[in-house]
Every structure is written in structure tokens, then in C-alpha cells.
Amino acid sequence: MKKIKNICCIGAGYVGGPTMSVIASKCPEITVNVVDINQKRIDLWNHEDLDKLPIYEPGLKEVVGKARGKNLFFSTEVDRAIDEADMIFISVNTPTKTYGKGKGQAADLKYIELCARNIAKVAVNDKIVVEKSTLPVRTAEALKSILENTGNNVNFEILSNPEFLAEGTAIDDLLDADRILIGGADTPSGQEAKDALSWVYEHWLPKERILQTNVWSSELSKLVANAFLAQRVSSINSISALCERTDANVAEVSKAIGYDSRIGSRFLNSSVGFGGSCFQKDILNLVYIAKSFGLQEVADYWEQVIIMNDYQKRRFADNIIATLYNTVSGKKIAFYGWAFKKDTNDTRESAAIYVADALLEENANIVVYDPKVSKETIYADLEYLGNKSREEIEKLVTVVNDPIEAAKDAHAIAVLTEWDEFKEYDWQAIHDLMLKPAFVFDGRRILDHKKMEALGFKFYKIGQNGS
Numbered sequence: 001m002k003k004i005k006n007i008c009c010i011g012a013g014y015v016g017g018p019t020m021s022v023i024a025s026k027c028p029e030i031t032v033n034v035v036d037i038n039q040k041r042i043d044l045w046n047h048e049d050l051d052k053l054p055i056y057e058p059g060l061k062e063v064v065g066k067a068r069g070k071n072l073f074f075s076t077e078v079d080r081a082i083d084e085a086d087m088i089f090i091s092v093n094t095p096t097k098t099y100g101k102g103k104g105q106a107a108d109l110k111y112i113e114l115c116a117r118n119i120a121k122v123a124v125n126d127k128i129v130v131e132k133s134t135l136p137v138r139t140a141e142a143l144k145s146i147l148e149n150t151g152n153n154v155n156f157e158i159l160s161n162p163e164f165l166a167e168g169t170a171i172d173d174l175l176d177a178d179r180i181l182i183g184g185a186d187t188p189s190g191q192e193a194k195d196a197l198s199w200v201y202e203h204w205l206p207k208e209r210i211l212q213t214n215v216w217s218s219e220l221s222k223l224v225a226n227a228f229l230a231q232r233v234s235s236i237n238s239i240s241a242l243c244e245r246t247d248a249n250v251a252e253v254s255k256a257i258g259y260d261s262r263i264g265s266r267f268l269n270s271s272v273g274f275g276g277s278c279f280q281k282d283i284l285n286l287v288y289i290a291k292s293f294g295l296q297e298v299a300d301y302w303e304q305v306i307i308m309n310d311y312q313k314r315r316f317a318d319n320i321i322a323t324l325y326n327t328v329s330g331k332k333i334a335f336y337g338w339a340f341k342k343d344t345n346d347t348r349e350s351a352a353i354y355v356a357d358a359l360l361e362e363n364a365n366i367v368v369y370d371p372k373v374s375k376e377t378i379y380a381d382l383e384y385l386g387n388k389s390r391e392e393i394e395k396l397v398t399v400v401n402d403p404i405e406a407a408k409d410a411h412a413i414a415v416l417t418e419w420d421e422f423k424e425y426d427w428q429a430i431h432d433l434m435l436k437p438a439f440v441f442d443g444r445r446i447l448d449h450k451k452m453e454a455l456g457f458k459f460y461k462i463g464q465n466g467s
């Protein structure tokens with residue numbers, strides 16, 4: 001069996017960085033080069049202070065600290081890394097297209113294509129090329145065509161190996177993955193490539209968890225896994241609206257249905273809406289693919305997951321406005337949390353951005369506190385939406401490093417991320433500092449209804465009326 005000696009990963013982002021760090025730490029005999037065109041990002045990966053890594057992920061700095069400089073290297077020398085590698089992972093971003101055909105739905109594959117052309121140009125010996133990025137089903141076909149038509153007559157074996165890690169738990173997810181999915185061609189060289197990649201993962205995972213399939217099943221399974229997960233969140237969020245009208249409690253409903261082993265209890269936490277760089281992007285991609293094959297009903301079915309998520313974010317913002325006597329103009333509203341979930345500094349598609357946008361439309365003054373997100377990121381997120389100028393945003397939105405300061409003289413607090421520290425605050429002290437009546441809108445269901453009411457708050461929790 002072919003034993004891989006040198007791996008190159010193109011793309012040092014939320015997936016490339018942690019994934020390759022774990023591979024390097026578990027496979028000391030393999031040299032792993034993680035390369036990126038973003039010099040600033042690479043400099044941070046190489047920062048001597050491990051607290052300055054470009055990504056915050058529990059356990060990441062320990063893994064990087066163990067392997068970096070030994071068999072794990074971060075650099076911008078893309079061509080050299082491609083040349084030296086037997087196996088090349090492509091882990092670049094695949095955002096939703098913002099222009100042209102498929103705008104707003106299809107995946108933008110320009111970065112993938114650039115990688116393929118670069119690999120083809122540089123490679124002078126056979127390579128296994130692994131799709132790590134999430135891609136539309138049948139992308140491997142396009143990759144193969146580019147590699148074979150622009151390459152130096154070497155053999156490229158293409159595998160699909162989608163990543164299932166979740167941010168905030170990336171290291172644990174990688175170390176103890178439920179499964180590893182490897183799609184490849186059903187030919188002797190395809191089988192050899194699949195076995196070579198399986199061997200890498202077998203350094204720390206039992207063989208039974210490594211699934212081999214054809215390429216198309218693997219590519220499609222990644223989109224389907226995210227669609228099913230997001231669908232569960234939208235399903236329970238749709239029920240949260242019904243709970244608020246009927247005095248049912250969404251947590252009790254989740255628990256009651258989750259006890260059914262066919263349904264299962266995970267991923268049934270009602271919230272202000274799912275965020276993150278992938279759920280929406282991947283479902284839109286699935287919708288686009290279904291439409292492109294003329295499967296309109298299939299497309300409509302999955303699009304509803306996004307529609308429900310948008311509804312949930314809007315509903316949360318509308319409830320704040322309605323509860324604050326139908327006007328938030330000039331009122332100070334503190335946001336606790338900006339990241340799309342706890343334990344990450346990632347804010348892509350975070351519900352907080354959309355709730356803020358809706359309140360800014362009503363001229364609210366927003367003060368944000370998030371333990372891991374920078375001021376610049378928050379401003380950039382709002383600017384990216386394009387509804388307000390940078391100047392207007394800076395006038396209406398303040399970012400602070402202290403949750404108590406955020407609460408001072410606020411009309412309301414909205415909890416947008418489920419950071420553990422929010423549960424530990426001295427909420428009595430916070431209440432004392434706020435204007436009265438002091439409103440708290442819990443979009444993450446992390447605070448106790450009875451306690452908050454006993455402290456004097458007017459307390460609103462997604463999916464639940466009263467205690």
C-alpha cells in the first residue's frame with residue numbers, strides 16, 4: 001500500500017489549519033505543509049505566541065504547538081509545497097456566488113479552479129488530489145478535466161474527503177470523528193488512492209469509521225449532512241413560534257420528542273437562528289443543483305429551511321421592537337455575543353448581524369460585547385450587508401470589552417451567542433445599571449426565567465412564555 005510521506009494543504013482557514021494540525025500531530029512521519037496566499041494569515045499561524053493563531057478553537061494551540069516546526073509548516077510557498085507533495089488537499093473557500101449565473105445560490109468555484117490550474121502547472125510527478133472543501137456534486141469531473149488538460153502528462157487521482165468538523169469543537173471532532181468519508185474512482189489506481197488516504201486517518205481512528213464510496217456520493221453526502229442538520233434547527237425554530245402562542249415550552253417539546261430514539265436529542269435547541277459559513281451556503285447550493293436538474297419540488301423543499309431561518313431572525317428583532325413600545329429609535333440595546341455560536345471567533349452569517357441590521361433600520365443604538373470578536377470584524381460584517389455606510393454604522397454601533405459597560409443605561413439586552421460566561425454574570429448588578437423597565441431578550445435560551453424575573457427583569461426567551 002502506498003504510504004504518504006508529504007502532504008500539502010492549500011488553504012489555511014478554519015478547516016485547513018485545524019485538520020492539518022491534527023494530521024501532523026498524529027502522523028509524525030508525514031511532513032505537512034499548509035499553504036495560503038494570505039500572508040497575514042500565515043504569519044499568524046507562525047506566530048510564536050500561540051494565543052495569536054488566526055483561529056480560536058479550544059485545544060488548537062496545544063496541537064499546533066506539538067507539531068509546528070517539526071513536521072507541520074505554514075507558508076505562502078504554494079508551488080514548492082505542491083511540487084514536494086504526494087497528496088494535495090484543496091481546502092479553500094467556496095462561497096455563494098455573488099455575480100452572474102447562479103448568483104445568490106450556486107457555489108463560487110473560482111478559488112477551486114485556480115488551485116487546480118496551479119497544481120496542473122507545477123506537478124511533474126503523480127499526485128493524489130483531495131477535495132476537502134465542500135463542493136457541488138460532480139465537481140471532481142471539472143477538476144479532472146482541468147488537471148488532465150493543462151497538466152504535464154502526470155497522473156492525478158481525485159478523491160473527495162469532505163470535512164464534518166463543527167467550529168468550537170473542531171479539535172475534538174477531528175480526534176474522535178464519527179466517520180471519515182472518502183470518495184474515489186472504482187479503478188485499481190482509485191482504490192489505491194482511497195486506501196492511501198484511509199491509512200493516514202487510521203493513525204488515530206478505527207478502520208470501521210472510515211467509509212469509502214464513489215466520488216459523487218461523497219460530494220453529495222456533505223451537502224446533505226449539512227442540510228439535514230440545519231433542517232432540524234429550522235424545524236424546532238418553527239415550533240418555537242408556535243410555543244410562544246400556545247404556552248407550550250420549546251425545551252420541553254424538544255426533550256419529549258428527542259427521547260424517541262428514532263428522532264434523537266441532539267441539534268434540537270431552539271435559537272435566534274443558525275449561522276456559520278456553511279449551512280446557508282450549502283443548502284442554497286443544494287437548491288441550485290436540484291433546480292439545475294429540473295427538480296423544482298426538491299429545491300423548494302430545502303429552500304424552506306432557509307426561509308424559516310430568516311423568519312426566526314426577523315421574528316426576534318421584531319419582538320424587541322414591539323416590546324420596547326414599538327420604537328427603538330435612539331434607545332441603547334446591548335448585544336451579548338456576536339459570534340455565530342460559542343467558543344469561536346467566527347462571525348460569518350451570524351444571526352447577530354441580521355438582528356443588528358433590523359434594529360439599525362429603526363435607528364437603535366447598539367453596544368456589542370463579545371469575548372472573542374474584534375471591533376473591526378463587527379463593523380466589517382455590518383458594512384458587508386451594504387444597508388448602512390461605515391460612517392452611519394460607527395455612529396450607531398459601539399463595541400466594548402466589558403459586558404457591564406455594555407449594560408450601563410441600556411433599555412434592553414439581547415443575548416445572541418450562548419457564551420458560557422453570560423450565565424455566570426452578576427445579573428443583579430446588571431439590572432441595577434440598566435434603565436427601567438430592564439428588558440432581556442434571550443435568543444439562546446441560556447438564562448433562567450424564574451431567576452431573571454425575580455431580579456426584576458422583563459424577560460423574553462425564544463420559544464417560551466413565562467416560567
Ligand SMILES: NC(=O)C1=CN([C@@H]2O[C@H](COP(=O)(O)OP(=O)(O)OC[C@H]3O[C@@H](n4cnc5c(N)ncnc54)[C@H](O)[C@@H]3O)[C@@H](O)[C@H]2O)C=CC1
Nearest residue numbers: 011012013014015036037038091092093094111133134163
Ligand atoms: N468552516 C467550517 O467549519 C467548515 C468548512 N467547510 C468547507 O471547507 C472549505 C474551507 O472553509 P474555511 O476553512 O472555513 O474557509 P476559510 O475562508 O477560513 O479559508 C480558506 C483559505 O483559502 C485561502 N485560499 C483561497 N484561494 C487560494 C489559493 N488559490 N491558493 C492558496 N490559498 C487560497 C484563503 O486565503 C483562505 O485563507 C469550504 O468549502 C467550506 O464549505 C467544511 C466543514 C467545516
Ligand SMILES: O=C(O)[C@H]1O[C@H](OP(=O)(O)OP(=O)(O)OC[C@H]2O[C@@H](n3ccc(=O)[nH]c3=O)[C@H](O)[C@@H]2O)[C@H](O)[C@@H](O)[C@@H]1O
Nearest residue numbers: 163164165166167233267268269271274275276278340341
Ligand atoms: O460544513 C460545515 O461548515 C460544518 O457546519 C456545521 O458546523 P458549524 O456551522 O461549525 O456549527 P454547528 O454546531 O453546526 O452550528 C451551526 C449553527 O446552528 C446553530 N444551532 C445548532 C444546533 C442547535 O440545536 N441549534 C442551533 O441554533 C448554532 O448556534 C450555529 O449558529 C456542522 O455541524 C458541521 O458538521 C459541518 O462540518
